[in-house]
Amino acid sequence: MTAVLQISNLGKTYKSGHRALSGIDLTIDKGEIFALLGPNGAGKTTLIGIVCGIVTPSEGAVIVGGHDHQRDYRAARSMIGLVPQELHTDAFEKVITTVSFSRGLFGKPRDPAFIEQLLRDLSLWDKRNAKILELSGGMKRRVMIAKALSHEPEILFLDEPTAGVDVELRRDMWNMVRGLRDRGVTIILTTHYIEEAEEMADRVGVISKGKLILVEDKDALIKKLGRKTLTLNLSEPLAALPAGLDDWSLELAGEGHELVYEFDSQAEATGVPSLLRRLSDLGIPFRDLHTRQSSLEEIFVGLVHESKSDDAGAQGATA
Incomplete structure (x- = not known):
């Protein structure tokens, strides 16, 4: 793969003294879809602002x-x-x-045929003569995308592209992003939604407190982050786990009234149904069940805690 974006030791400290970014190293390949996850205030928008020339970095390089x-x-x-x-x-x-004006801002020659195709691809052609104030929120977001693509860029940044949009529009935007990638455009998006990264991204990065604490291929990261918990409320309490349940990592809780099973997204399709069948075979009835998935906030807390522990360990080793 050919790198289209290289970020080295990038940092930003504002006049107030706030350290927004520190030591960011990241390489993005041409044609890649890269999702940057992080809580509010983590530094996602500052990073995008620097790469796009809106914010001046304190140190580091962007190629x-x-x-x-x-x-x-x-x-x-x-x-x-x-x-x-x-x-x-x-x-x-x-x-x-x-949209045509945005193309001209980058010195691109007039190309009515390109603009027409762009608006058609974004389902905007029928609205081409409508004033923007007359459009719905979803259509306005499509116009923003058309403006960003008007000068035929090789890299497209999408900052929280589906924030506040309905499910149907979100799916349309996912399809649009895949189409752009198929044409060779590199996509970098920030999002709060794990499912958005899972749906589209090739790789995912996690940023917290201005530091890029993890970058991994999507499949590996989703397996790590997508932990779920199944809790079964048993009809009769168990004093101990029966031997027939050794194939699952189970715990007894609630004084034996609850059976708890933690699993990842890849085990969901097989692990849960087989567990329920085994309980039936063993004659262990349950009254109710519910599942819970870790929130992004919980995941970030875990990653940040792990990162701090590593830093503390490194400092202790050099002390």
């Missing part, structure tokens, strides 16, 4: 398609399209006018 984004800003920025989290549009402009 976009071989162009240093400080020394060769125009060439680097022309390769990037940005769809911000907030909807900022020219409310009184027509859709086709504002």
